[in-house]
Amino acid sequence: MLFFRSEEHVDRxxxxxxxxxxxxxxxxxxxxLAQAWYGPDRRExxxxxxxxxxxxxxxxxxxxxxxxxNLRVSPAG
Amino acid sequence: xxxxxxxLDRLVRKFVYDQAMQRGSxxxxxxxxxxxxxxxxxxxxxxxxxxxxxxxxxxxxxxxxLMANPFSSVPTSFLVELDDFSCFGNCIxxxxxxxxxxxxxxxxxxxxxxxxxxLELSVVEGRVQGDSGIIHFALPAHxxxxxxxxx
Numbered sequence: 001m002l003f004f005r006s007e008e009h010v011d012r013x014x015x016x017x018x019x020x021x022x023x024x025x026x027x028x029x030x031x032x033l034a035q036a037w038y039g040p041d042r043r044e045x046x047x048x049x050x051x052x053x054x055x056x057x058x059x060x061x062x063x064x065x066x067x068x069x070n071l072r073v074s075p076a077g
Numbered sequence: 078x079x080x081x082x083x084x085l086d087r088l089v090r091k092f093v094y095d096q097a098m099q100r101g102s103x104x105x106x107x108x109x110x111x112x113x114x115x116x117x118x119x120x121x122x123x124x125x126x127x128x129x130x131x132x133x134x135x136x137x138x139x140x141x142x143l144m145a146n147p148f149s150s151v152p153t154s155f156l157v158e159l160d161d162f163s164c165f166g167n168c169i170x171x172x173x174x175x176x177x178x179x180x181x182x183x184x185x186x187x188x189x190x191x192x193x194x195x196l197e198l199s200v201v202e203g204r205v206q207g208d209s210g211i212i213h214f215a216l217p218a219h220x221x222x223x224x225x226x227x228x
Contacts, residue, residue, distance in 0.1 A: 001213065002212075005194060005208075007211060012192075013213075021213075034174040034177040035177040037174060039180075049132065068218065069217075071218050
């Protein structure tokens with residue numbers, strides 16, 4: 001996931017690398033996603049990765065509801 | 078997985094993240110072996126299991142840690158500066174994730190993925206601010222672990 005100056009720069013990068021545009025998040029969404037994903041302390045013995053259901057619920061909560069955020073094809077990241 | 082392996086994996090995971098969160102860098106196999114008084118072979122096995130569980134990403138040649146998300150063991154375009162150390166995130170999400178994980182103020186120095194213009198963000202008292210810009214996720218979520226290094 002890269003940071004770009006603007007959507008125009010995203011599109012230029014996609015054209016250069018022959019990639020389709022993926023999903024765009026503004027900084028506030030990115031920060032909230034980072035807090036939710038990385039906030040739980042991974043040093044704790046009972047920490048575990050989020051399940052697909054938990055990850056999708058989190059995406060929904062952040063308004064990330066397009067098919068891009070669907071995890072059903074393989075396990076959560 | 079047997080209980081002893083699970084316990085070892087928990088111990089190794091805690092050590093890896095302790096090191097990352099205290100100094101910003103990730104421990105080597107040898108360092109982990111020495112610090113935890115565990116054989117190198119057992120640490121290699123634990124790293125491998127943690128990688129299979131998508132908790133670590135290993136360097137394919139040597140089995141050393143490449144990523145313990147959100148931290149990177151190698152320099153990237155996502156420098157995170159704290160008052161007492163600097164470290165690298167794997168991507169912009171991870172750079173923000175380091176500040177989120179540490180629950181500390183941080184400065185993130187990166188560059189536009191397209192034109193290379195330097196961009197700087199700050200996390201101050203739980204809020205993010207700085208240069209305007211936008212985060213782009215290139216791969217759909219279900220493919221993130223298909224190519225985690227690109228992602």
